[in-house]
Amino acid sequence: MDMTVFRTVSLLLMFGAFTAIAIWAFSRRPKKDFEEAARLALDEEDRRKDERRSREREETRARGADRDGQEKE
Numbered sequence: 001m002d003m004t005v006f007r008t009v010s011l012l013l014m015f016g017a018f019t020a021i022a023i024w025a026f027s028r029r030p031k032k033d034f035e036e037a038a039r040l041a042l043d044e045e046d047r048r049k050d051e052r053r054s055r056e057r058e059e060t061r062a063r064g065a066d067r068d069g070q071e072k073e
Contacts (some may be wrong), residue, residue, distance in 0.1 A: 023032065
């Protein structure tokens with residue numbers, strides 16, 4: 001096989017792969033997955049804020065319970 005034929009076949013295969021990936025990326029099927037991936041960072045930030053709020057509430061309740069217990073004694 002001549003080097004020119006090899007290069008031509010390689011170019012056509014790479015072009016075909018690029019075209020297939022582009023069609024897949026812009027099709028409607030993976031849209032839901034892409035939207036979920038785009039929201040990952042935001043969802044993670046919201047989850048951390050929620051966890052922090054929950055932890056603060058628990059600490060506040062625990063401090064309140066400690067004060068109630070100390071006042072009763």
